[in-house]
Amino acid sequence: MLEPEREAVADAARCLAEAGLALGTAGNVSSRHGDLVAVTRTGASLATVSADEVAVVDLSGTSVQGPPPTSELALHLGAYHRYCAGAVVHVHGPVSTALACVIDELPAVHYQMVALGGPIRVARYATFGTTELAETTLEALEDRQAVLMANHDALSYGEDLSSAVGAAQLLEWVCTVYWRACAIGTPKTLSDAQLDAVRTEMARRRYGSMVSTEGSR
Numbered sequence: 001m002l003e004p005e006r007e008a009v010a011d012a013a014r015c016l017a018e019a020g021l022a023l024g025t026a027g028n029v030s031s032r033h034g035d036l037v038a039v040t041r042t043g044a045s046l047a048t049v050s051a052d053e054v055a056v057v058d059l060s061g062t063s064v065q066g067p068p069p070t071s072e073l074a075l076h077l078g079a080y081h082r083y084c085a086g087a088v089v090h091v092h093g094p095v096s097t098a099l100a101c102v103i104d105e106l107p108a109v110h111y112q113m114v115a116l117g118g119p120i121r122v123a124r125y126a127t128f129g130t131t132e133l134a135e136t137t138l139e140a141l142e143d144r145q146a147v148l149m150a151n152h153d154a155l156s157y158g159e160d161l162s163s164a165v166g167a168a169q170l171l172e173w174v175c176t177v178y179w180r181a182c183a184i185g186t187p188k189t190l191s192d193a194q195l196d197a198v199r200t201e202m203a204r205r206r207y208g209s210m211v212s213t214e215g216s217r
Contacts, residue, residue, distance in 0.1 A: 001065045005031050005038040006054040012161045013040055016091055017047035021172055026092040026153070028070035031161050032080055035059055039076055041067035074134035075155060082138055085157035087164035092153040093172035095179050100148040107189040109178050111198045115170060116156075117144035118195055125150040146171045 013029045016022045027046050030039035040046070041053045055066040059080060061073055070076070072090055079085040099106060106120040113119070123140035126133035137155055141147040145167045146156035156167035181187035190198075201207075 002033055002036055002038045002056050003051065005033050006051040006056070006066070008161055009038045009040060009054045010049045010051045012087075012089070012165050013044070013046040013049045016089065016165060016168065017045075019169065019172075021091040021093040021168060022046040023092055028072050028076070028090045029088070029161075029164075030070075030076040031087040032085065036064060037076065037080065039069045039073065042070050044070070071129035072133075074129075074131055075137060078134045078138045079141070079155070079157045083141065083157060085164070086159040087161040088155065088157045089164045089168045090153065090155050091168050091172075093168070093175070096148060096154045096172050096175040097152070099175050099179065100153065101151050103148075106148060106175060106178060107187070108195055109181060109187045109189055110174055111190060111195070112170060113174055113190075114195050114198050114202070116146045116167060116174075118192070120144060120146055120148055120171065120174075122148040122150050125152065128152065 009029050009031050016027060025043050025045055028040045030037050035058055037057050037059065038054050039057060040049055041055050044053045053067060055069040056064045057069050058064055059077060061077055075090060076088045079088045100122055104122050108119045121140040123137040126136050137147055137149055145158065146154060148154050154168065154171055156164055156171060158164035158167055178187060
């Protein structure tokens with residue numbers, strides 16, 4: 001059941017680990033197909049995860065096939081219900097995680113952040129795997145494609161696995177830019193009007209974004 005989706009989820013997870021966005025079992029990936037979701041199992045090492053380690057659950061969280069799903073299943077299902085996501089990525093990138101321990105919001109320091117919806121909020125801290133964590137994270141995700149989670153990590157979603165992985169990669173890149181800029185001085189930020197101008201120009205030119213780059217192999 002969902003064999004292509006399970007293979008794709010495993011492939012995306014390995015890609016994220018290879019990119020340094022997931023260390024050991026820290027992170028999880030899912031993809032929706034109709035009323036079913038393929039999601040990495042609890043305790044899976046993303047660097048070596050196989051399709052057999054990808055669970056299949058329905059949108060209520062009931063197991064349909066495979067091993068027990070990740071303990072962060074509520075985050076994934078919440079994004080599917082609330083934002084009609086096609087895929088969800090939850091990673092522990094080193095720079096994004098570090099910033100999530102320090103800042104309350106990642107400001108718009110680069111125009112490519114329009115692909116994520118603008119400045120990135122930091123959801124307040126809650127214990128991993130809890131309903132509270134899912135609720136506070138999903139609330140902070142409103143009108144965005146990604147969110148930082150205080151003293152924890154990051155979550156992103158997209159219409160498919162490629163865009164969800166791309167959003168995670170873009171977020172880590174922007175966090176790195178911000179971190180390096182702060183080491184030099186006070187970063188300049190873009191206003192809402194400037195971001196709107198970028199959106200208008202990208203639409204006029206029919207430009208894509210970094211989020212749409214191929215994120216899995």
